[in-house]
Amino acid sequence: MRTIFGWPLFLSLAVSIVSTAALAQEAERIPSHCRSLASDAAPERLWRASVGTPVPEDTVRIRFINHAMFAVQAGDVSVVTDYNGYIGDTLWSPDVVTMNQAHSSHYTNNVHGDVAHILEGWGAFGEGAEHDLDLGPMRIRNVPTDIRLGNREGGGREPNGNSIFIFEAGGLCIGHLGHLHHEPTEEQYAAIGRLDVVMAPVDGGYTVPREVMMRIVERFRSSIVIPMHWFSRYGLNDFLSGMEEDFAVVETHGSELLVSLDRLPRQPTIMVLEPAFLSD
Template identity: 40%
Template sequence: MMLRTVVLAVISLMALVSVSEAQQEKIPPSQCQAIAGTLPGATFVRFQLPQFAQATNKDEVKITFVGHSTYQIESPGGVVIATDYNGVYTTPKLPTVVTMNKAHSTHYTLTPDPSIKYVLHGWSDTTGEKAENHVVVGDTYIRNVSTDIRGYGGYEKNGNSIFIFEMAGLCIGHLGHLHYELSDSHYAQIGRLDVVMVPVDGGLTMGADSMSRVVQRLRASLILPMHRFGPPLERFLGMFDGSKFSVSYAEQPVITVSLRSLPKKPLILIPQGL
């Protein structure tokens, strides 16, 4: 009887390991995540991975500010993404993928255009649990890192997400409606970011000082403001050392970026229409 119990226990353990390995196999490898589990001390690397992680000199990503926290991101392969999609700010092209956050109704809609193939929520239907998005669409890999928010009824654990878009060798992050400064674990899950989209409202999300600390810790080459409310934009810009960060205004509505065109000195680029 004891032997039978031991055998059953071993079989059950093997089944659990098998399920765990199967789940891991479904998650594509990320070229943007840190090797180490926490920061500081993590090392960021670029691997030659499957199609969504490889880039050539001809690979360019097109980014257009649409309104509020919505950016249209178009991959070289034609995947069109709309961030913090609410159905009000319409993108120039029908999105293939939309991401949403739930802090306010202006960051999501429960009735998206039925023609949109992928609708990714930054929150879980089970309160407190993390949303898990690991989606490969064409030449693009999309994943999320859950964050806490201040909900209408108070604090809400894992209520929203930072979405990361990996395409053409670039790591592009959208901070969504970020309410709290990030932990070491968050930074490790996010990994390397080349481009980051940042709310600059100065209080509805976080104060300019807190948000600037997050931006500086992420070390992105290109910083794109969004969600402009309240204090003047200059308050946010004033948080950055001019010797370490440049500021410029986009000359065209469409911002074209590639690995080879990333600025050597971090650039805060104000998109047209902000």
Template identity: 40%
Template sequence: MPPSPRLRHLCFALAAIGLAFAATPAAAQADRCPKLVAQAPARIIPAAFRPDVPGQSPLFPLVAGVPKEVTLNYIGHSTFLIETAGGVTVATDYNDYVRPDVVPRVATMNRAHSTHYSLSPDPGIEHVLKGWSDTPGQPVRHDLEVGDLWIGNLPTNTRDWEGGTVRNGNSIFVFRAADLCIAHLGHLHHLLTEDDVAALGRIDIVLAPVDGSYTLDVDGMIEVLKALESPLVIPMHYFNEATLNAFLNRLGAREFAVMRDTDPTLVVSRESLPGKPTVIVLPQR
């Protein structure tokens, strides 16, 4: 389904912001975003699949007539429905309380609370990716290609109810399509190390929990966002306007532009990414 004219206007508005500011250092990083992928066995790509398109990743060739864009639908809490130009759908932090209207091809889950995972995912989901390992304390690793989408993860720690540390209890899931790299921070409880940031590589869009209590505190989350240097941030996991505004009010106006939208659906392309880090607040469905 093509995006509405209003959504295309929003993309053009974001592009205008990008022209008004110098590009961030992240924009100059390698074309292939997550360095996690470099640890996987090398893939042999036939020469026929290497189109001569500037900036085009050979693993994700441009399909004739298919626009290079990704659609983000904010369903609520920590759940987004991500849809690629090739029609692959992903539901993030898939759970039994907040679900999209369609059955996604892929579902990712984290287990901090029951609103971030499901014990009975829809049987029509082709790939259910858990952000934790069945072996306590051990990291889980995902490296999955579905159509024009690649999915990987970076394990992180969580807190238990007594304040202790659950090692590798959460994952930051990274989605790549249309030359865009999207990171869903999940139920992040701690700052990222330099190694974490290096492993994630170039992240274009961050889906960030901003409640400031159950996950990372507001100052800590802003520190993470500054470290990632991503052009676009979309807040999630906020429970009311007060928690959302507490996050927005702490942002430095010189460092982050802030936009509010009235539609939970956003269509993004690499060309529409802003040059200055920008926070776009999408309403929950």
């Protein structure tokens, strides 16, 4: 089922479940429920926001910048995913950047000096990386995945050479699949847990084949799916067409969402964000 909503200013994405467990919240962050199921509340509105400005309590801002880069903000903590060094004509910088090494468009060796935490999704060959960073309003952890090696490296695969990063904030569990080269194993699915929101690469070639990504997205059954790493509207539409039987599709016509635990869609919903570099 496909629905299209316009983007008048100050409309909000609303999607509702009530979690009694969330009432017993920690001092600075509601515990996430990565394995919980969404309730049957209906979506209501969409709204626009601006990276760097305050967000409502227990709410997460998600901004699609470009390629696989998103700015994710909760409270006074912000992160940019798969950071490649350029987020736009802006002096703003996040507290944290995550990176993957599959391609140079997903990492950089020149990170802005104001970034306090640089989380690389790889480690020594075959060993991978292990991150579990608790910053109060946001916890960031990773699940290593394998990557394909190029011809110059002799082909084959590097075990644990990239990472899926998970952001727990406002009671939400938000996953960024990065430059994924294979379907997660059962152990990896278990380590990732239940994702309320997932950013999924849908290019169909540079990462995994499109039908494999469809299967992965269906397996997560996230309340909100945000397509990324798409290089043409044709490729994006092919993914949407393959998913619309079981997922609602919303064309937001914007680049940002504000999401909260108590407002998640009744039906799993693909939210199409348009990439937009940041600007002051």
